[in-house]
Amino acid sequence: MVPSSGRRRAFLVAVSLVATRSPPCRAAESVQNNLTSVSGYTLLPGVASVPAPVRVAPDQDWLGVDGYWNTFSLLVGEPAATVHVQVSTASQQIWSVNAQACTKNMTDSSGKITALNQVSPECVETRGRLYNQTASQSWHQKGYYRLWLEKWLGLEGNGLFGWDSVGLGQTGEEGPRLNSTVIGTLVSANFWMGHIGLHPKPTNFSAFEDPVPSFMTGLFEQKSIPSLSFGYTAGARYIIDGNIVPASLTLGGYDASRTIPNELTFIMAPDNERDLVVGVAGLTASTTNNNNINLLEREDLNMFIDSTVAEMWLPIDVCKAFEDAFGLKYDNKTNLYLVDDVLHQNLLAQNPSITFTLGQKYTTNATMQITLPYAAMDLEASPPYRGLQQKSRYFPLRQGGNSSQWVLGRTFLQEAYLTVDWERHNFSVSAVDWSYGKVQDLTAIVSPQYVVQNPTTGSKPLSTAAIIGAALGGSFLFALSLIAVGWWLWRRHHLQKLETMKAQYEAEVAAAAAAKKDAAETPEEPPLSPMMESDTGTGIIPKAELSAEPVVHHELGASGNEKDALAINEVDNTERQIFEMEGCIPEPKEAGGRQLSEKESMVVRERIYNGVDSHNPAVSPLAQEASRRLAPVSPSEVTMLNGRLPSNTNVSPVSPRTPRDGAFLEKTDTFFQLPPYCPRDGRVAEESLFHPISPLEGSTDTSRRRFSYES
Numbered sequence: 113m114v115p116s117s118g119r120r121r122a123f124l125v126a127v128s129l130v131a132t133r134s135p136p137c138r139a140a141e142s143v144q145n146n147l148t149s150v151s152g153y154t155l156l157p158g159v160a161s162v163p164a165p166v167r168v169a170p171d172q173d174w175l176g177v178d179g180y181w182n183t184f185s186l187l188v189g190e191p192a193a194t195v196h197v198q199v200s201t202a203s204q205q206i207w208s209v210n211a212q213a214c215t216k217n218m219t220d221s222s223g224k225i226t227a228l229n230q231v232s233p234e235c236v237e238t239r240g241r242l243y244n245q246t247a248s249q250s251w252h253q254k255g256y257y258r259l260w261l262e263k264w265l266g267l268e269g270n271g272l273f274g275w276d277s278v279g280l281g282q283t284g285e286e287g288p289r290l291n292s293t294v295i296g297t298l299v300s301a302n303f304w305m306g307h308i309g310l311h312p313k314p315t316n317f318s319a320f321e322d323p324v325p326s327f328m329t330g331l332f333e334q335k336s337i338p339s340l341s342f343g344y345t346a347g348a349r350y351i352i353d354g355n356i357v358p359a360s361l362t363l364g365g366y367d368a369s370r371t372i373p374n375e376l377t378f379i380m381a382p383d384n385e386r387d388l389v390v391g392v393a394g395l396t397a398s399t400t401n402n403n404n405i406n407l408l409e410r411e412d413l414n415m416f417i418d419s420t421v422a423e424m425w426l427p428i429d430v431c432k433a434f435e436d437a438f439g440l441k442y443d444n445k446t447n448l449y450l451v452d453d454v455l456h457q458n459l460l461a462q463n464p465s466i467t468f469t470l471g472q473k474y475t476t477n478a479t480m481q482i483t484l485p486y487a488a489m490d491l492e493a494s495p496p497y498r499g500l501q502q503k504s505r506y507f508p509l510r511q512g513g514n515s516s517q518w519v520l521g522r523t524f525l526q527e528a529y530l531t532v533d534w535e536r537h538n539f540s541v542s543a544v545d546w547s548y549g550k551v552q553d554l555t556a557i558v559s560p561q562y563v564v565q566n567p568t569t570g571s572k573p574l575s576t577a578a579i580i581g582a583a584l585g586g587s588f589l590f591a592l593s594l595i596a597v598g599w600w601l602w603r604r605h606h607l608q609k610l611e612t613m614k615a616q617y618e619a620e621v622a623a624a625a626a627a628k629k630d631a632a633e634t635p636e637e638p639p640l641s642p643m644m645e646s647d648t649g650t651g652i653i654p655k656a657e658l659s660a661e662p663v664v665h666h667e668l669g670a671s672g673n674e675k676d677a678l679a680i681n682e683v684d685n686t687e688r689q690i691f692e693m694e695g696c697i698p699e700p701k702e703a704g705g706r707q708l709s710e711k712e713s714m715v716v717r718e719r720i721y722n723g724v725d726s727h728n729p730a731v732s733p734l735a736q737e738a739s740r741r742l743a744p745v746s747p748s749e750v751t752m753l754n755g756r757l758p759s760n761t762n763v764s765p766v767s768p769r770t771p772r773d774g775a776f777l778e779k780t781d782t783f784f785q786l787p788p789y790c791p792r793d794g795r796v797a798e799e800s801l802f803h804p805i806s807p808l809e810g811s812t813d814t815s816r817r818r819f820s821y822e823s
């Protein structure tokens with residue numbers, strides 16, 4: 113949309129690879145490519161080279177029940193099973209479809225079982241193949257947990273969680289691999305396919321265990337990727353200039369050949385379950401008859417970008433505007449906008465396109481636009497999606513009753529390229545560059561652990577180097593104002609969060625009220641975080657306590673036909689204990705995690721003051737807090753999880769002492785009690801975080817230190 117305007121391009125592309133010999137795609141076959149210099153960055157002393165970004169090659173397949181989406185391959189387990197999965201920008205785990213998900217008992221018309229446990233090949237194919245964890249020698253079971261992801265959209269379900277090895281790519285085209293990472297195996301049909309989770313937050317299985325690093329963190333710690341960052345676009349199956357355009361996923365960077373750069377950088381919201389939030393400043397449609405239909409009457413609309421879901425979940429009034437503009441009809445049974453042949457013909461004739469104007473209020477006045485042609489919204493849903501009995505065209509628009517449901521899913525990411533830098537807490541959205549035949553241009557985003565960004569001229573936020581330079585250079589005033597701004601912004605977030613938790617935390621509310629008075633002295637801008645939901649006090653609901661309740665709410669249940677829906681088979685779950693995962697958040701718990709203790713905020717202020725790690729003064733200290741928690745695991749520690757624990761580990765009532773096989777695991781189910789994997793107290797963590805790491809050093813055996821509770 114916005115033509116390449118130079119500055120941002122210069123800024124981002126400055127980061128372009130210099131030292132890659134062979135293209136890092138395919139490179140992968142376990143060969144780790146390194147860059148000895150990356151333009152735009154200066155390597156820190158002691159860092160000789162950094163890993164090159166990794167391209168994950170898309171499959172040929174387009175699968176799904178909510179449309180057809182380009183998949184990626186994973187090699188899971190030992191021996192490795194190839195599974196085809198989607199990409200989740202909100203999840204931090206690998207999910208794959210459990211072998212049980214496609215098993216059902218055949219019944220005759222009277223309901224009598226005629227055949228037991230038949231596997232449906234169609235189900236197996238459309239769900240992207242199954243992962244049979246009992247057949248994997250390296251599977252290490254944890255237990256059943258709530259899936260948690262996008263629960264506000266009604267996508268409930270349970271998964272059997274554990275650890276196993278996961279490699280990117282497929283046989284012959286292997287990318288980097290982790291010997292042990294958290295895998296959720298799905299049975300619930302609410303999530304039809306598995307995914308690669310790109311979020312770096314750790315998994316917090318329970319209150320009593322330490323968090324387990326994410327897949328991305330695993331790759332980063334093992335030095336397979338240069339930073340916790342990615343670039344992704346979902347691809348477009350519809351024809352554009354005669355081509356089907358595949359998805360593109362780059363870890364540790366982005367593919368500059370797929371983006372049309374723009375000036376706008378979004379700052380992440382401090383809620384790690386809803387951080388890629390963009391403000392929608394405008395939403396218009398154009399048809400052959402009318403090229404300026406306004407679909408957005410409301411003032412404030414913040415949308416969460418999440419590739420986990422297919423549709424665009426918009427406020428009901430916006431959906432009504434769509435209905436009026438395009439003659440869409442809401443189907444009460446499925447809650448979908450089903451499109452019949454007549455409507456389809458009408459739509460083709462109208463050829464509507466919709467244009468989002470995105471921005472981020474309070475931090476910038478810049479905006480950018482993404483336009484979706486009708487082809488991007490002409491999707492086909494298949495049973496058992498939403499209780500459908502047969503395939504049907506649908507318009508990927510869903511009614512979101514409240515702000516926690518407003519999500520831009522894969523539909524949007526067909527036309528948008530998302531670049532996320534988790535470590536610098538910012539991201540960008542650009543229109544996809546459809547020019548055919550452009551040569552892939554993988555551009556590294558390098559972690560602040562390895563580099564400082566070279567100072568640039570221009571209006572971009574200052575880099576860490578610049579901040580340190582300025583502060584040390586005697587610009588004391590500058591430092592002071594940073595403190596003020598950072599503190600004030602943090603305070604606003606803090607207040608907002610407090611307000612959202614009224615119900616359960618009245619004490620905090622009182623505090624908030626008091627604090628609000630102070631804040632009132634600050635300028636007339638509302639005491640809102642620029643990047644947070646602004647319309648309700650309801651964005652956040654404190655997490656439930658540990659719960660052994662089976663989850664019964666199925667999205668599929670909408671139609672009441674879940675009995676015969678393929679793959680609804682959570683029977684097994686209900687026989688076992690199901691745990692509530694602690695929201696997979698790094699903070700101690702959401703409520704507490706939202707606030708920094710006085711001490712922590714001192715630390716944060718100190719950091720800002722000293723210029724350490726305060727790359728972007730507008731970033732909430734919470735975000736920095738999150739990043740502090742991301743790192744503390746080193747590759748050797750990850751490795752250790754593979755299959756066995758040290759034999760004298762005195763940690764669990766039933767510590768396995770022999771190499772395990774699947775059968776053993778199946779029978780006993782004993783690993784619920786497994787101990788934490790990554791105590792956070794150790795110096796190890798601090799070292800690995802703040803000590804500049806050379807990719808060439810440091811695989812000495814530190815594994816044992818992890819288990820501080822070893823006898």
Ligand SMILES: *[C@@H]1O[C@H](CO)[C@@H](O)[C@H](O)[C@H]1NC(C)=O
Nearest residue numbers: 215216217225228229681683
């Ligand atoms: C099939 O029936 C058997 C015996 O009743 C039961 O154990 C099994 O869980 C059923 N399987 C499915 C997928 O419902």
Ligand SMILES: *[C@@H]1O[C@H](CO)[C@@H](O)[C@H](O)[C@H]1NC(C)=O
Nearest residue numbers: 211212215244245246247774
């Ligand atoms: C999973 O693997 C186990 C062990 O190899 C096997 O007994 C079982 O039948 C497999 N299950 C399915 C559904 O393929």
Ligand SMILES: *[C@@H]1O[C@H](CO)[C@@H](O)[C@H](O)[C@H]1NC(C)=O
Nearest residue numbers: 441442443444445446447511
């Ligand atoms: C569908 O929902 C609308 C609005 O909620 C309602 O007016 C209508 O009666 C419903 N139709 C059916 C068939 O339930």
Ligand SMILES: *[C@@H]1O[C@H](CO)[C@@H](O)[C@H](O)[C@H]1NC(C)=O
Nearest residue numbers: 472473474475476477478642
């Ligand atoms: C945005 O524009 C308004 C009005 O022109 C101006 O007052 C404000 O300072 C601008 N904000 C930023 C962040 O540039």
Ligand SMILES: *[C@@H]1O[C@H](CO)[C@@H](O)[C@H](O)[C@H]1NC(C)=O
Nearest residue numbers: 377531533536538539540573
């Ligand atoms: C994040 O901020 C840095 C520093 O300001 C900038 O160089 C980078 O382009 C931003 N990243 C994204 C993805 O926008």
Ligand SMILES: *[C@@H]1O[C@H](CO)[C@@H](O)[C@H](O)[C@H]1NC(C)=O
Nearest residue numbers: 264513514516517650651652
């Ligand atoms: C939003 O709506 C969903 C579904 O109706 C509901 O579960 C959730 O509690 C609501 N959230 C808020 C913050 O009201």
Ligand SMILES: *[C@@H]1O[C@H](CO)[C@@H](O)[C@H](O)[C@H]1NC(C)=O
Nearest residue numbers: 290291334747748751752754
């Ligand atoms: C992962 O496991 C394989 C085989 O079990 C081993 O060869 C490899 O060294 C391990 N990788 C790491 C990073 O430890």
Ligand SMILES: *[C@@H]1O[C@H](CO)[C@@H](O)[C@H](O)[C@H]1NC(C)=O
Nearest residue numbers: 143144145146335807808809
């Ligand atoms: C890149 O660095 C790693 C060590 O960090 C090394 O094992 C690997 O061989 C290097 N790759 C190349 C292609 O030199």
Ligand SMILES: CC(=O)N[C@H]1CO[C@H](CO)[C@@H](O)[C@@H]1O
Nearest residue numbers: 316319323694698699700701
């Ligand atoms: C690291 C971490 O955040 N772990 C927390 C998981 O959740 C429980 C209960 O909320 C906390 O006690 C842990 O500290």
